[in-house]
Amino acid sequence: MSDNRTSPSDPDLTSALAALRREKPALGIPKLHALLLSENPGWLVSEKRTRKVLQSLGLTNTVKTSSTNSTGGLKSPASKLLDGLDPFKFTQKGPALRVEYFDEKKGKGLIATTNISEGTIIWKEDPFALAPEWDIYDLTTNSVACTFCSTPFSDPSSPLIVKCSDNPSSAYCPARFCNRLCSTRGAKVSHALLCPARNPKAKELFQFIRVNHWMALHALVQCTTRLLLSATTPNQKQPEPSLDEEWAIFNSFASLSLEDREAWLGSHQHMHLTWKEAFQLYRQALWDPPTDTDKKRLAKLSKRTFQSAETEAVRKKLNEEFFSYDAFLRNLGRMSLNLEGHGGLYILHSHLNHSCTPNVSVRHLHRSTNLSRISVVTKRDIAAGEELFVSYVDPGLPVSARQHKLREWSFRCGCEKCKEEEAATGGETGEAEPPTDLEKELKDGLGLF
C-alpha cells in the first residue's frame, strides 16, 4: 500500500467507473471497487464513494450480457466482399493487411501482409452502426453520454456539449452530443429520423427495444435509418455517401444462408409473436406510420419524396429489402451475426473469422474521447501471410460449450484446439448437449442480450 495515494476528482472517477462498468457489466460494487483500485494504484477511493458515483450514473444495476465475448465478424456462405473496400484507410502505419475471399463456405477474411509484433494496434475503426450495451445506452438516454459516439461525459454540464436541436416545444429529447461534430454526424446518420421528440413512433420502438434488451433490433434500426437518410431524391445535391454506397456496405455484412436461416427460424417458431410485434413497430417508426399526419412528418424527417419514377423504384426496393416481414427476419439474423461484443457493426472488423486461439483482440481504447471506436490489437507476434482471428466465444470454455455457442453463427469450429480437445474428450461434439438455459439460448439466437 502506498502512503501517497490521492483522491481523484469527480470527473476522473466518473469516467474511470463508467469505463470499468462497461467492461465488467455484471460485477458487483465491491468487486468493481477493488478493480478500480488495482487499475489506479495511486487513488484513494472508498467503496461508499464508488457506490455513490455509480448510483448517480444509474450503473448500479447489473445488466444482462451475453455470456460470450464474441466479437462479431463471420464467414458464412452469404458473406460478400465489398467492392472498393480499402483496408489501408483504416490502418495507421501503412498497409498491414489485405482482404481475402476464400471460398463459398468460409467467405472472407483478413490476412497480415507484414510481420506484426505482439501488442500492435493494427487498425482503428468507428462503427457503421452503433447499438451500445445497455448500461451505456442508458447513459445516452439520460443525457450523460453522447448519442452519436456513446462516450460518457466527464462533465455533463460542460458548455461544449450540444443538445438536440429544433425540438418541437411540446416534446422532450434527451439526446446530447460531445460537440458540434458528433451532433452533425449523429443527425446525418440517425438522429434526424430517430429523435423521440420528432418521431413519436421511434420512441415507441425504442421502448420496446430497451424492454426486450434487443441489441440486434437496435443495430438494424440504426442501419435502416442510415440508409433512409442517404436516400434523398436524385435531383437534390447528394450528401455523401449515397444510398448505393450505404447499401453496398450493408449487404457486405455476412448473413445466414437460406438453409441455415430455415433452421434458425424453425428452432425459434414460438418467438413469432415477438417478431411480429417488433416488425410492426419497426415499420411504423421508419416506413409506414398509421396516420396521414405521421406519414407526412416521417417523409419530411427522412427527406424522402419518391415522386419520380426513379425514386419510386428506390422506394420499392427499400420496401422489399427492409420492410417486408421476410426481409426483416433476414436482416435481424444478419445483425446478430455481425455485432461486435460491445454492440455495433464495424465494416473491416466484420471480416474477422473465428478461432479458439485468436491472434488479435478488439479493444475500446478511447474511453474518454470516442468510446465507440475500436482498436484491433495483436495478442502475439503474427507473421506475414497469417490470417487474423478473433474468438467469437470465450476460448476458456470447454470445447463442447464453445461448439454449442458457435451454432449461433451456424458453424462448427475445426481449429487445432477444438480437434485436440474433441479427441481428448472421446469425440464429444457438443451437438447433443441439452440447452442449460432455454431462455438465454433463445435470446442469444435472436441477438437479444
Ligand SMILES: [Zn+2]
Ligand atoms: Zn460524441
Ligand SMILES: [Zn+2]
Ligand atoms: Zn432529438
Ligand SMILES: [Zn+2]
Ligand atoms: Zn475451435
